[in-house]
Amino acid sequence: MFSAHDALASFPLLPPKDVAALAAAGLTTPAAVLAHLPRRYEDRRRFDAFPNQPSTLPVCLRGSVIDAGLRGFGHGRRCFEAIVMDGAGGVFGSGKVTCRWYNMPFIHKLLATGHEVILYGKVKDFNGRLIIEHPEFEVLREHDDAASIHLERIVPIYKNLPGLAQRRLREIIHLLLQQTDPATLGSNCDIEPATPRFQSLCAVHFPQALEQALAARRRFALEEFFALQLNVVWRRARYHERPGRVLGTRTSLLKQFYASLPFDLTQAQKRSIKEIVGDMREPRPMHRLLQGDVGSGKTFVAMAAMLLAIDSGCQAALMAPTQILAEQHYLTFRRWLEPLDLRVTLRTANRDESSHLPLSGEPQIIIGTHALLYDAVAFRDLGFVVIDEQHKFGVAQRTALINQGLVPDVLVMTATPIPRTLTMTLYGDLDVSLLDEKPPGRGKIVTAVRVSPKQTDVTKFIKQQIAAGRQAYLVYPLVDESESLNAESAIEAYAKWQKRLTGCQVGLLHGKLKPEAKEDVMRRFRAGEIAALVATTVIEVGVDVANASVMILHHAERFGLAQIHQLRGRIGRGTHKGWCILLTDGKNPEGLEKLKILEHTADGFEIAEADLRLRGPGDVLGTAQSGLSDLRFSDFLADTALLHEARSLADSVIAADPDLTGPWHHLLPLIHQRCETDPHPGAA
Numbered sequence: 001m002f003s004a005h006d007a008l009a010s011f012p013l014l015p016p017k018d019v020a021a022l023a024a025a026g027l028t029t030p031a032a033v034l035a036h037l038p039r040r041y042e043d044r045r046r047f048d049a050f051p052n053q054p055s056t057l058p059v060c061l062r063g064s065v066i067d068a069g070l071r072g073f074g075h076g077r078r079c080f081e082a083i084v085m086d087g088a089g090g091v092f093g094s095g096k097v098t099c100r101w102y103n104m105p106f107i108h109k110l111l112a113t114g115h116e117v118i119l120y121g122k123v124k125d126f127n128g129r130l131i132i133e134h135p136e137f138e139v140l141r142e143h144d145d146a147a148s149i150h151l152e153r154i155v156p157i158y159k160n161l162p163g164l165a166q167r168r169l170r171e172i173i174h175l176l177l178q179q180t181d182p183a184t185l186g187s188n189c190d191i192e193p194a195t196p197r198f199q200s201l202c203a204v205h206f207p208q209a210l211e212q213a214l215a216a217r218r219r220f221a222l223e224e225f226f227a228l229q230l231n232v233v234w235r236r237a238r239y240h241e242r243p244g245r246v247l248g249t250r251t252s253l254l255k256q257f258y259a260s261l262p263f264d265l266t267q268a269q270k271r272s273i274k275e276i277v278g279d280m281r282e283p284r285p286m287h288r289l290l291q292g293d294v295g296s297g298k299t300f301v302a303m304a305a306m307l308l309a310i311d312s313g314c315q316a317a318l319m320a321p322t323q324i325l326a327e328q329h330y331l332t333f334r335r336w337l338e339p340l341d342l343r344v345t346l347r348t349a350n351r352d353e354s355s356h357l358p359l360s361g362e363p364q365i366i367i368g369t370h371a372l373l374y375d376a377v378a379f380r381d382l383g384f385v386v387i388d389e390q391h392k393f394g395v396a397q398r399t400a401l402i403n404q405g406l407v408p409d410v411l412v413m414t415a416t417p418i419p420r421t422l423t424m425t426l427y428g429d430l431d432v433s434l435l436d437e438k439p440p441g442r443g444k445i446v447t448a449v450r451v452s453p454k455q456t457d458v459t460k461f462i463k464q465q466i467a468a469g470r471q472a473y474l475v476y477p478l479v480d481e482s483e484s485l486n487a488e489s490a491i492e493a494y495a496k497w498q499k500r501l502t503g504c505q506v507g508l509l510h511g512k513l514k515p516e517a518k519e520d521v522m523r524r525f526r527a528g529e530i531a532a533l534v535a536t537t538v539i540e541v542g543v544d545v546a547n548a549s550v551m552i553l554h555h556a557e558r559f560g561l562a563q564i565h566q567l568r569g570r571i572g573r574g575t576h577k578g579w580c581i582l583l584t585d586g587k588n589p590e591g592l593e594k595l596k597i598l599e600h601t602a603d604g605f606e607i608a609e610a611d612l613r614l615r616g617p618g619d620v621l622g623t624a625q626s627g628l629s630d631l632r633f634s635d636f637l638a639d640t641a642l643l644h645e646a647r648s649l650a651d652s653v654i655a656a657d658p659d660l661t662g663p664w665h666h667l668l669p670l671i672h673q674r675c676e677t678d679p680h681p682g683a684a
Contacts, residue, residue: 001181004031013175021163022172030180033173034201037220037632038156041213042120045152050086050095051130055123056589061086061097062140065115070108071100080107084117097123097130099137116140120157138166149174154207173205218642221633225646228631229428233650234660236429240284244407247383248280250311253340257307260339263439269297272433276305276411279431280384286409289427291418292435293604294569295442298413299332301435302386305411310342310364314383314408317366319401321392323348323515324522328544329388330367337365347371350515373400381405387412415569416562419605419612424643443549445571445578445602449556449595451586458552458583459500462532465550466504470576471525472532472550475567477558479510479536487555494534501532509535540566546574556582557591561611564595565604612638 002011008019008028027033048059061084068082079102086095099119101107111117121135140151149155150167158169185201186194204216258265265273272290279286292298306316320326330346337344347368362380366372382405387398390412402410412430423432462472474497478489494508507521507530518538524530526545533539533548540563551571553564564582572578582595597610636642653660 002030002179004034004180004184005029008033011176011179013179014172018164018168018172021161024163025161027161030176031185033176034180034185034205036158036161036169036173037204037217038213039159040157041207041210042118042155042157043210044118044150044155047118050097051123052095053123054125054130058120058122061119063096063117063119065111065113065117066096068108068111068113070105077102078105080104080111082111084119097132099132099135101134104134111137111139136166149206154210154213156205177202177205217633218636218639221636221639222642222646224631224633225425225636225643226649228425229643229646229650230653230660232425232428233647233654237654237658239287239429242285242407244283244285244409245383246281246283247312247314247409248277248308251308253307253311253342254304256340257304257337260336263441265300266297266435266437266439268292268435268437269301272301272435273304275431275433276301277308280305280308280409285407286411287430288411289423289430289432290411290413290435291423291432292413292415293438294415294566295438295573296415296435297439298388298415298435299329300336301433302388302411302413303333303336306365306384306386307337307340309384309409312383314381314405315362315364315366315379316384316386317368317372317379317382317401317404318386318388319372319393320367320369320388322538323350323369324518324538324543325388326367326369327519327522332544333365333367348515370397372404373397379404383408385410389414389416416566416608419609419638422612422637424647425637428647441575443572443574443576443578445568445580447568447580447582447598447602449582449584449592449599451584451592453583455500458581461579461581462550462552463501463504465579466501466531469547470550471528471530471545471548472552473539473548473567473570474532474534475539475551475553476534476536477555479512487558490534490536493554497532497534504531505529506531507533509533509538511536511538537563537567539570543570544573545570547576549574549576549578551578551580553580553582555584556595557584557588561594561597561607561614562604564598565602565607568598568602609638 006029008014008022008030009016011019011030022028022033025036027036042060044060044062047062050061050063051059063084063086065082066085069080070078071081072078079100081101082099084097084099097119099121116139118138118140119132119135120137121132124131124133136157138150149170156170156173158166158173160166161169164172182198183194185198200216200219203212204220207213207216276286276288276290279288290298290301302318306318309316318329320329326346326348330344333344342365343363344365344367345363347366349369349371366379385402385405385408387393387401387410390398402408418427462474465472474493476490476493477487480491481489490508490510494506498506505524507525509518509521509525513521521530521533522543525533525548528547537559549571551568553559553567556564559567568580571580580598582598584592584595586592594610594614597607601607631637653662
């Protein structure tokens with residue numbers, strides 16, 4: 001038996017070429033290879049019947065290749081094509097499918113007529129033929145039988161490693177499970193002894209039942225989440241130990257602000273402000289997340305908190321990710337704080353409103369984009385920092401702004417509904433304030449899915465709304481025309497809408513426009529000069545035009561649920577009824593089912609949970625910014641009970657060992673590194 005931490009080169013049964021291929025993937029010990037867990041399983045005790053129609057879910061088929069070779073399919077393009085018939089010699093019937101691989105000529109070296117294969121993929125209809133594009137496949141061998149690890153059982157399927165065929169990787173892992181000493185497979189952040197862990201490894205790689213594999217994966221997910229939560233809890237404790245400044249004891253500006261409002265704040269807004277005030281009055285830096293659905297009034301809460309900071313004699317800054325959003329905040333602050341005679345300035349890449357300030361003093365509230373980090377902004381005493389849509393900023397950018405002040409209180413805001421389990425994972429070291437109600441008087445929004453409607457009907461509806469005095473957003477997924485995606489772009493559509501809406505002003509807004517052009521378009525749209533705005537998702541956050549009550553979302557199946565919900569939040573912000581129409585060709589059944597969810601609920605958190613289940617956390621939040629890119633068990637992030645168990649374990653460890661001097665000490669370098677690069681823990 002070998003140790004799990006021995007070099008793979010010392011295993012006599014592993015050829016050097018296999019060792020080299022594993023090393024190239026960073027797998028140099030048995031422990032590392034065995035940690036390369038299956039990404040899915042195929043139940044090869046039985047296979048799916050060969051289909052006679054397209055499938056919305058992947059199918060697993062076993063059959064024989066009856067024809068294979070390079071084929072041309074128009075415009076000089078070629079692909080490798082294999083026709084696979086059900087069973088060896090028609091044992092299972094006479095069904096067949098055509099498999100195609102584009103730009104992969106090497107496939108002809110792997111697959112040939114006469115091979116018996118296992119296929120995995122989705123079946124599509126292509127001009128009456130059943131096609132599987134780029135299926136996963138495995139060629140069976142004559143000696144594969146009931147005793148094989150490749151057949152007649154639940155078979156693990158791994159992420160491909162260059163230089164190693166799927167079946168060879170499976171054989172290596174099976175060998176290492178037989179040759180590795182179970183007692184050496186423990187982990188410093190493990191949650192149980194080595195032997196049960198080894199049993200879980202056997203179950204996750206070669207389960208006897210799918211339920212057994214799921215239970216083993218859940219056990220390893222708990223281990224990973226425990227390490228993650230230990231990091232979060234430790235950093236939260238360290239952050240709370242830092243000395244801060246006491247703010248918010250003076251409330252005269254806040255009272256004047258309340259008195260000037262023509263409406264009352266919601267109970268959720270009042271509760272959030274009370275929680276923020278409590279933090280500001282503590283002798284440690286505030287570290288709070290303000291989370292609220294679209295239209296829930298986060299800006300007014302931030303405004304109230306910044307007034308408390310100004311009343312304490314320091315400056316407050318708000319950083320937004322886009323110029324459009326920063327300008328929207330600037331206009332809002334100027335409008336609502338004008339009775340208080342405060343010095344509010346805007347700084348973006350191409351605008352500096354500091355010249356508008358009275359000569360009597362420095363700015364008290366500075367609103368801007370990334371320009372706040374690089375412009376020569378003279379922060380005299382920055383004591384309060386607000387970061388809006390914070391997940392759109394990198395760690396270094398957030399840190400740079402926070403470091404402009406002397407241990408400032410920090411409030412981060414997001415209008416992106418985040419599932420509760422992700423909040424616990426990503427923001428577990430922040431205090432959370434939740435805006436779970438919307439101000440009264442907002443117009444009702446009707447959401448409807450329309451499959452391939454007539455263009456004349458869509459145009460007629462928009463004309464009717466414009467005639468009634470309303471404005472419309474016409475949203476497209478692309479800026480320019482794309483050869484690879486069959487979707488109309490905003491630039492293409494803009495020219496068409498100008499003709500369809502003759503007599504009406506039509507605007508165009510997308511991310512490639514110069515800042516001054518974007519500013520001019522938005523100014524005209526806010527002023528009502530533009531009746532219909534053709535746009536991309538650049539309007540997703542921060543655009544607040546009360547008279548805009550119509551949104552037509554083209555190719556809606558190409559957007560995520562949470563993203564559509566954000567876009568939908570741009571309408572219904574006034575008193576008028578809003579219409580959000582989701583247009584789709586209906587060719588994607590899964591996409592159509594996804595869109596139906598939006599017809600039935602306007603609850604952003606319910607939608608976010610559905611989006612998490614459908615797309616996973618990486619796509620929902622963006623793996624690079626969300627800090628989830630390295631998680632192996634992100635599919636368990638919707639498992640609330642598992643997250644609570646991991647947090648409970650972490651809390652108990654920190655309570656017993658606050659400095660992690662015990663067996664958890666190996667996590668400290670990671671924790672220290674993240675604290676040094678991100679004084680705003682949890683937001684990475």
